[in-house]
Amino acid sequence: MHLGALFVASHVLSSGSMRETARRFNISVSTVSAAIDNLETELALKLAERSSGELVILLAGGRVQEGLAPILAATEQLGNLLGHREPEAYGQWAARIPVKLVTMERYLEVADQGSINRAARRLRLGQPQLSLQIANLEKFFGSRLFERQAQGSALTEEGRFAYTVFSTISLAWNELKSAADERYQRTARSLRIGAIIPTGSESWVARCLGSLVAEWNTGRNKNALSLVSMTADDLREALKSGRIDVAILDSVFGLESFRHRELLRTDMVAIAPPDSTEATAPELVASHPICTPSPRTGIGHAAMTFGYDRTLHRRLRDRDITAADSLPVIVDLVANHGYVSFLGRVSAMPIADRVRIVELEEPMAMSYHVAFNHRKAAADACDLLIATAAKIVPAPVAKDAAFA
Incomplete structure (x- = not known):
């Protein structure tokens, strides 16, 4: 993840608006959205929800915002060093910082080892790849961060400053990540x-x-x-x-x-309003509207087959509800609103005091x-x-x- 994306995501968490963040830093809304999505992925945590066109910051988002505070302070120090002190200019610059957090970690390893070669071996990277990343960091800073010596590499004055800033960012980020790892382990268990x-x-x-x-x-x-x-x-x-x-x-x-x-295995029964008088399931279907779950469910598929294949021109057909995927709602529609439905006997028996149970003339297994x-x-x-x-x-x- 880039440091700039962390800055953008942090601003979203504090302002509560992706559009305002995009306008303030002159970047696209999709870029802002990607920053939030990446942060949620990295931390394995939902930080915000989109509801009715508005962004709602969750409690977890507030806690992460607190954890990002040391990173933002270190980023501001970095901006001051590189001449981005004016607030408007600083925000525009910070939102576009291209430096990846993993690159900072690798820089710290090179500094600790005092050698790109030794650091590359420890990180299991190719030496040319690591050298290129260090060169790109120096290009970003506009100055050399290491003095190449016969026995390795020593930090320059700018390099020591970068080391301090990157250490602060790395420590804060690893604390956030460790909490995510704990959450993942709990979820995995x-x-x-x-x-x-x-x-x-x-x-x-x-x-x-x-x-x-x-x-x-x-x-x-x-x-x-x-x-x-x-x-x-x-x-x-x-x-x-x-x-x-x-x-x-x-x-x-x-x-x-x-x-x-x-x-378990059971058979299907019809359930009807307690004050209904029809004696058979076909009579119920002809005299009442039907409510069933989605036809992609076992109950819904069997109920639609029974209700429609045999009674195509029912009087109350236009009142049928064929996607009531909540069984408590179906029971209420039957008990209180004049509908009929179908359930497995095992599900119907416990509610026999609220509805009439009517046997099917032909057994239907479930x-x-x-x-x-x-x-x-x-x-x-x-x-x-x-x-x-x-x-x-x-x-x-x-x-x-x-x-x-």
Whole structure:
């Protein structure tokens, strides 16, 4: 990362505006945005969020701004040495400093070793590459930083000043980076589990996750658990991107490259408003609007097949909601707003006091799956989840099975 990019990112964190920063230093907004993105990547930390066209600086951004203060002070010293003392001119210059932080580290190594050759060996770099970087630094300073001697290289007066400034910058940057490394190690140790959004705290998903956490901690596993609920589509993307390690889904569509196992098997039922009187699912579908999750989910796909293939000219078809990916919202639409929907029996039974459960005339099988990545901890968590589900839910969950 360049020192100029750090200066720009720091100004964004203090001003709260990328556009104002771009105008002040006469650089493009894309350059400013790249500076913030690079800093977030280097520190493995989200510093700001863009919301409704405005930039919101997060608490972490304020802490990083404090950590950057010694770097900004050292940069100002550097500007004074090189003749950029007037505030406006200084800002224009500082935002464009091309010197990379890694180049500063290498300069310090050369100074400590007193030899480019010895420093190159320690850094495992080619001597010509390191010599070129030192030459570019001297060009930036406009003066020699080392006096070449028979036994190596000695710092000039300007070189000693550069050493002081670069040491300050390096120390402050390494402190920021060490905090990032600690965060990364905590994240690496954490096992991230995502589940489809449960119908409520009494649902089988919530109970499975609760039991998993209790047994996981009792077993003194070294990996801390991190739990999150998402829509099925978001779970697939999170698993593919590595943001989660394990996903509980009602379908494994699109996850062919991941290992997956069946978690439990059930059948589908219709859920209807408690005051409805229709006796069969086709009658319900004909008399009520339907709400279902996205058709890319197992429930959504099966529900759309049942609701539409058989009843193409329903009276309330224009009121259907076919992308309600939150099960609590679906339950509320059914219980309080006259909709009908479809759920696996295992998810419907715990809410039987809020909705009517209507059997389908033709059985429609459903299964839930757990998909996971290559980590051994992820496989261990899957084993526990499957064992827990077997205790909580009879397998298979048949029409007459009891469910507490």
